[in-house]
Amino acid sequence: MTNRNNLYFYYPADEELEHKLEPLFKLAEENNFHIVENPGDANVVISVGGDGAFLQAVRQTGFRQNCLYTGITRSNESGLYCDFNMDNFDDMLYTMQHEEMEVRRFPVIDVQVNGEATFNCLNELSIRSTIIKSIVIDVNIDDLHFETFRGDGLVVATPTGSTGYNKSTQGAVIDPKIPCFQVSEIASLNNNRYRTLGSSFVLSKDRTLTLEVVQDGNDHPIIGLDNEAYPVRNIQNITAKLSDKLIKTVKLKNNSYWNRVKRTFL
Template sequence: MEQRRNIFFYYKKDEELQNKLETLFDLATENGFNIVEDPQNANIIVSIGGDGMFLQAVRKTGFREDCLYTGITRSNESGLYCDFNMDNFDDMLDTMRHAEMEVRRFPVINVEVNGETSFECLNELSVRSTLIKSIVIDVKIDDMYFETFRGDGLIVATPTGSTGYNKSTNGAVIDPKIPCFQVSELASINNNRYRTLGSSFVLNSDRKLSLEIIQDGNDYPIIGLDNEAYSIRNIHELNITLSDKAIKTVKLKDNSYWDRVKRTFL
């Protein structure tokens, strides 16, 4: 990894953290890395914080495929995306200096709104009502009508996002080596008029999921993209596919995805 030497640090600025980071910056410089101020000049992007900060770092720097992302947690934080802690920063630098290091590739979903604007998600997309009433969504798979959902909303999660909001709704935890995405319900209504599958379902990487918002007053649903909310006017249809893009992260030895799942939940 000799060619990867430019590091950009993404973190929330505060004086206490800045003082702690000075030591890390010095250590990075001593090991031959260059700290850059513009993420476009970086080939390594490091977030300081938990999973939320990692997701922000990926989003704010444009879901770049030509660089490595990695996350560092602080002592009171944990993260399924973050392999490193402030206390083992030197391990991270040592890992990045060696060509034999392992790199994970996390799938990304693409979301097209009304056939126009496109967004990317590393974790999940959620669609929820902004009104105190249920939202109605026609669900199509590869342009084939599947069901009409009525309830609080729907979540579409990547495999790595399956441990977040998706898991809290009893969705399955998916191995990130499986190229797929998962659809989970939020408080669905099932009666003689509305009938849904009533459980999460998983779609292969070549599937297209279409969510058509029924215009009955819920014309301005909240669209959650990872850990950011967007209020987009007059949403008629969302087309969701698994992107060809993958986010690359550094993998510590003996710290697989399932090691982190076990450590976090069991």
């Protein structure tokens, strides 16, 4: 991608934030960048906020494959997806103009609910009970019935999503250069009738995961796609596999994924 001059800023409608962004817009224009109102016209989509804003920017612009995504945090925010801060915006413009940028490529999960349209997740898919009762899910890997899960729910995370909800369920943090996805339990119930692996497990890019919700009265779970809820009430089955799509983001020098993990958690 040689032309990086068309920028689209994704941020919530906020008068105070827009006022703070005005100097950045002016600086971009002074450096021969063009700010566009339609994300489809952009070569670079820039979210303003933390990781939640970045996820929304990717989702709301359709997981575009022909542009770069990057994130700018505000002074009181941090983000594993975001390399830049509002205070060093000029560094981002200089990098985009004068340096050979490194580009990260983050895996995406394809999710199909009840055999309907396919959705994408950059962070994770989650399925959770909505009532005070455990949910029962038959877990299938390819054509193998692997286990019958009973508990509060399951999280299916990408490598970059492994530091989010997945990590809070004691899942492992995965290097995003590994094309895989991870399945983690939320409060599983293990007894003589129900037995699960009891730990997270990682599936390769060639695997297909199918989750069949047992229709026992708790078949209206919450389905989370990144930081959005899926609107369908009755859930019968969910299929997840690694997508061919990759989200491309700008990478600053000396700021690897593991640099950011260390900075965030250690």
